Amino acid sequence: MSEKDNLHNADGNEDLNSKAITTAETVADNQDASTQESTPSEETETVQPVEEHSETIDTTETADTTERGENATSDTTNNSEAATSIKNDAHVDEIEESNAEDAEDEGNVERHSIEDKDYHAMSMEQLADEFETLLKTKKVQTIKSHVDEIKSEFNSKFSEILDEKKEEFLSEGGNEIDFFYSSPLKKRFNALYKDYKNSLNAYYKTLETNLKANLENRLRIIEDIKGLINVEENINTTYKHFKDLQEEWRNAGPIPRDKYNNAWNTYHHHVEIFYDFLHLNRDLRDMDFKHNLDQKLKIIDRAEELAKDDNVTRAFRELQVLHKMWKEDLGPVDKEHREAIWERFSNATKTIHDKRQAYYADVDKAHEANLQKKEAIIAKIEAIAKDDLSSHQAWQNKIKVIEGLRTEFFNAGKVPIKVNEATWAKFKSAVRTFNKKKNSFYKGLKKDQYTNLQKKLELIKIAEDHKDSEDFETVTPLMKKIQSEWKEIGHVPRKDSDKIWKRFKAACNHYFDKLNAERNAANKGQVEAFEKKTKLLEELKELQLSGTPEADLETIKQKTEEWNAIGPVPQNKRFIEGKFGKTIDGLFNNLKMDKSEVEMIKFENKLEHLSQPEDTRLLDNEHHFIRKKIDEVRGEINQLENNLQFFSNIDETNPLVKDVLNNIENHKENLAVWEEKFKKLKELY
Known part of the structure; x- marks a missing residue:
């Protein structure tokens, strides 16, 4: 049943x-x-x-x-x-x-x-x-x-x-x-x-x-x-x-x-x-x-x-x-x-x-509370939509904020049925206002990006037209110039960015690879010279002096002549010359001789290294440096002598006066050395 x-x-x-x-x-x-x-x-x-x-x-x-x-x-x-x-x-x-x-x-x-x-x-x-x-x-x-x-x-x-x-x-x-x-x-x-x-x-x-x-x-x-x-x-x-x-x-x-x-x-x-x-x-x-x-x-x-x-x-x-x-x-x-x-x-x-x-x-009360939340969110969107932004990054930041507010709006819950459509319409209107300003900005940005694209395409044509040139003296400055110009041109449309960069980079790399190959062939001897000097420098670091000034001085002179005989090194390897100078200076400092005499020997040794016929700039720099040092020492001597006038009624045995006099004497000895160096240098011109 x-x-x-x-x-x-x-x-x-x-x-x-x-x-x-x-x-x-x-x-x-x-x-x-x-x-x-x-x-x-x-x-x-x-x-x-x-x-x-x-x-x-x-x-x-x-x-x-x-x-x-x-x-x-x-x-x-x-x-x-x-x-x-x-x-x-x-x-x-x-x-x-x-x-x-x-x-x-x-x-x-x-x-x-x-x-x-x-x-x-x-x-x-x-x-x-x-x-x-x-x-x-x-x-x-x-x-x-x-x-x-x-x-x-x-x-x-x-x-x-x-x-x-x-x-x-x-x-x-x-x-x-x-x-x-x-x-x-x-x-x-x-x-x-x-x-x-x-x-x-x-x-x-x-x-x-x-x-x-x-x-x-x-x-x-x-x-x-x-x-x-x-x-x-x-x-x-x-x-x-x-x-x-x-x-x-x-x-x-x-x-x-x-x-x-x-x-x-x-x-x-x-x-x-x-x-x-x-x-x-x-x-x-x-x-x-x-x-x-x-x-x-x-x-x-x-x-x-x-x-x-x-x-x-x-x-x-x-x-x-x-x-x-x-x-x-x-x-x-x-x-x-x-x-x-x-x-x-x-x-x-x-x-x-x-x-x-x-x-x-x-x-219903909860829906009213949700309505207040949503109206507050809409007000925030409307406030953001009034901002005048002038950069891509600023717009991207605001877009993220708007997306966050959209999520908040949808998660805020239901509102009273009688105002649901009106609230939704108000929300869409606020977002639409923001989007119109955003689109207007990016419309202008796209126009600028298109102009930038045309400029970069012109640079690509120059690079591709000259990538096989062997007129290195003329083309190298040109290629460096268009590379600099490329960096100064602004953004291009994203869809074209990678493609045109790869074309430009490929043309430039092709030219400079060819240039470097040419230079490497011409500088092969300089590369070998660098390798020899590197080996000689290691030997100098391990060199032990005998303690006899004449013999040690001859040894240093021989090593210097051997170094100079090797010849020049590549431009980007010239740092080794500085290392050699410091090593030789260390050896001279260990000689048991008068310091002034040692200083002059070191300078003469340096002059041999500087007097390279293919490059007089090193001598010019040294000439300028010595003149400057002579002027500085003379100035210091004059200053000290002026200071002595304040001690006119004091005995020369006074420790303070005595110290100033000794200082003047040391500077005069130093001045004599610099003047001798300047004389030696003038003999080379």
């Missing part, structure tokens, strides 16, 4: 807590437990309404038999009053409307169990992925609200990109009528949406046919129940026939939502009339009344438990199921209990309704 059989079986043995209430809990547990719930919205693709059935509740209708009498009229009136009470309660209307929507298809539970996500914070790629997942894993009739929100967010983000691409196109001189932009991601999304619409249309086409058939079947069942009171047969047979019709009603399938309440109210009206008719067999009626009362009391107990639940979304979803069971699975109770149990059930429903309204009031 099915659960529905048990729920309506007159013996009342079925435990609602173990099955019916558990069913309600299971359904509710499968609902979306997120903190925000969408208010059910009407489907865009509505099923065409079926023709209104003429059958409505007639509260004045009575049976032809005298047995119904006042009881039937009283029960019918009482039922009408209850219906009026229910109709006037907003908290019950909310449940009824939601259940009516769910009754139109069999995906109601799944629709409520789909997780609500923050589509606003998702990227276009994530939105497309989410759309595809819904299509593959959920029934098409259950995902409309999610698809609508995904589509709205995707189109808004794509519209922003489209505006930016259009602005770039126009800034580069394009004609607005010629603008077109798409992307693989947009094509993918459009294909997904087309599949969705095709599947949804096919579903509704089938559903429309089924809804009409189910409605006709249910209206036929109502007519059959109405006819039971006029059938002359055993009451037990009639009662069994009635129970079969009830089971047939429960299995009749969904009907159009706009016919839902009227059909169910008409059905309940005639069911109650039948129960009034059953007063001829009170045992059967009372068993049903008792069973229905027990089950409704259990539903009330569960509803009162839900009224204490802090998860208002879950409580509301399970309450929907309880109302559906109350209305669709259970029949009437004795009229003496009807008002009391409905009052309890209605009160529990109102408590949940009020908590739900308070919850949405808090959600």
Whole structure:
């Protein structure tokens, strides 16, 4: 026997807590437990309404038999009053409307169990992925609200990109009528949406046919129940026939939502009339009344438990199921209990309704806070858009800041629906203003880069035209000049940068490689001289003097002559001459001879090295240096002699005067050496 059989079986043995209430809990547990719930919205693709059935509740209708009498009229009136009470309660209307929507298809539970996500914070790629997942894993009739929100967010983000691409196109001189932009991601999304619409249309086409058939079947069942009171047969047979019709009603399938309440109210009206008719067999009626009362009391107990639940979304979803069971699975109770149990059930429903309204009031407050965040972000973007930037780096930095603010905007959460479009439009306008200024800057920058490109192409032509030249004396300065000019020219378009640099570098390298090869051949002797001098320098560093001045002086002279005989070294290797001079000076300093004499020997040795016929610049430099030293020493002597005038009344034995006199004498000896050096130097000119 099915659960529905048990729920309506007159013996009342079925435990609602173990099955019916558990069913309600299971359904509710499968609902979306997120903190925000969408208010059910009407489907865009509505099923065409079926023709209104003429059958409505007639509260004045009575049976032809005298047995119904006042009881039937009283029960019918009482039922009408209850219906009026229910109709006037907003908290019950909310449940009824939601259940009516769910009754139109069999995906109601799944629709409520789909997780609500923050589509606003998702990227276009994530939105497309989410759309595809819904299509593959959920029934098409259950995902409309999610698809609508995904589509709205995707189109808004794509519209922003489209505006930016259009602005770039126009800034580069394009004609607005010629603008077109798409992307693989947009094509993918459009294909997904087309599949969705095709599947949804096919579903509704089938559903429309089924809804009409189910409605006709249910209206036929109502007519059959109405006819039971006029059938002359055993009451037990009639009662069994009635129970079969009830089971047939429960299995009749969904009907159009706009016919839902009227059909169910008409059905309940005639069911109650039948129960009034059953007063001829009170045992059967009372068993049903008792069973229905027990089950409704259990539903009330569960509803009162839900009224204490802090998860208002879950409580509301399970309450929907309880109302559906109350209305669709259970029949009437004795009229003496009807008002009391409905009052309890209605009160529990109102408590949940009020908590739900308070919850949405808090959600509205959160949305208002999100609106303030987004307005602050928009204000920052507008302020940045007013900045006048003049460099590529400055714009790149601001672009990163704008990207960060865009991310903040999308992550700030939902705003009140009434200002959602206006807020989004204001955000796009601020970003568009920034992008226009950015594109204007880069338009001018691209123009400059194109000019720079032409300049560098001209330099490339010069380099390539002269890369094979053997007129090194003329071309080498030219090649160095264009290399310097290349560095002074600014940026070129990125797509051309690497390509033209490689061409220019290849031409220059080709020329200088050829030049270096030529010089290496000419300087081969200088390279060999450098190698010999390097070896000789190492020997000098290890040389040990004998201690005999004449012999040691001859040794130093021989090594110097040997060094000079080797010849010049390459220009970039002349540092070795300085090392040689320091080494020779060290050897001279170790000679046991008069310092002045040693100094002159060192100088004569130096002159031999400086007097190279191919380069007189070294002698010129030395000439200038000695003249400068002579002038400095003379100046110091004059200064010291002037200082002596302050000691005219002091004895020359005075330590201070004596020190000045000694200092003057030392400077004069030093001056004599420099003058002798100058004399030797003049002899070479």
